[in-house]
Amino acid sequence: MSVETHRPVGFEALEEKGWIGSRRFLLLRRASQLLFLALFLTGPLFGLWITKGTLAGSMTFDILPLTDPFVATQSFVAGHWPSATALLGALIVVVAYVLLGGRSYCSWVCPVNPVTDAAHWVHRRLDLPKGWQPKRSTRLWLVGIVLAVSLLTGTIAWEAINPVTIIHRGLVFGLASAWIVAAGVFLFDLFVARRGWCGHICPVGAFYGLIGKVALVRVSAANRDACDNCMDCYAVCPEKQVISPALKGAPGSSPIILAGDCTNCGGFIDVCAQHVFSFTHRFDERIVEPSPQSAPEQSAASKIHKECSQ
Structure with missing residues (x-):
């Protein structure tokens, strides 16, 4: 202020x-987020399958594979060697993150970002206390925990509870779970921890941040x-x-x-x-x-x- x-x-x-x-970059970010969502929505809504899959793994125009490198890492740790297509998709994404910054995904693509931005706006309007503020290293510890759980269970552990995947899948396929999870993240940032989810908890953003150090x-x-x-x-x-x-x-x-x-x-x-x-x-x-x-x-x-x- x-x-x-x-x-x-x-x-x-x-x-x-x-x-x-x-508001130039704010408007561009919202347009970017809507564009990425629209690429997935054209198939279910209009039968025009530009991009198939989810943000965890997708294929655009049946040519361009994109794989979340955090998902690929969990798969590898779990003992499931990703397919050649999935590995190529992960490599493409990593190269993009090395150029643009890994956490650019968080602000320009992720569907959770408008939710947390809205919570922060309301938080400021109501002049609420910042609440619980865990150390920012917490999300790095969560990266390690997620990989350890994947190793022990043989599963891609985080995808079972990942708000990004749940919200994105819900928006694309019309599932009520998207709104429930979005409301949970919103309330967490509003009443529990200001900027809490993306800034202190989310291991996806933390993993991308490690890549983004060399961007x-x-x-x-x-x-x-x-x-x-x-x-x-x-x-x-x-x-x-x-x-x-x-x-x-x-x-x-x-x-x-x-x-x-x-x-x-x-x-x-x-x-x-x-x-x-x-x-x-x-x-x-x-x-x-x-x-x-x-x-x-x-x-x-x-x-x-x-x-x-x-």
């Missing part, structure tokens, strides 16, 4: 960029000297811990957000009225040099921020 006027998050960006400009596409705070400390970026980011090293790092430090937890959602690009952030690649270390007249303005903004925080 703006520290100068206590205006809603993104208000300054709305004035600076307009309604679409201040090429990154967000840069190249114009970080223009930051006026409004804190809007922290307010909207689902993984706010990734921001500070790039935005508030020591002089000469990298402006690139390199953490695997980053979902590349573009949320804080949208709400930043100062145009601090932008998408780039991991090797782009450029930093925009501040203009001479901006120093007094930055000093004043920092002073206001400090006074309002006291």
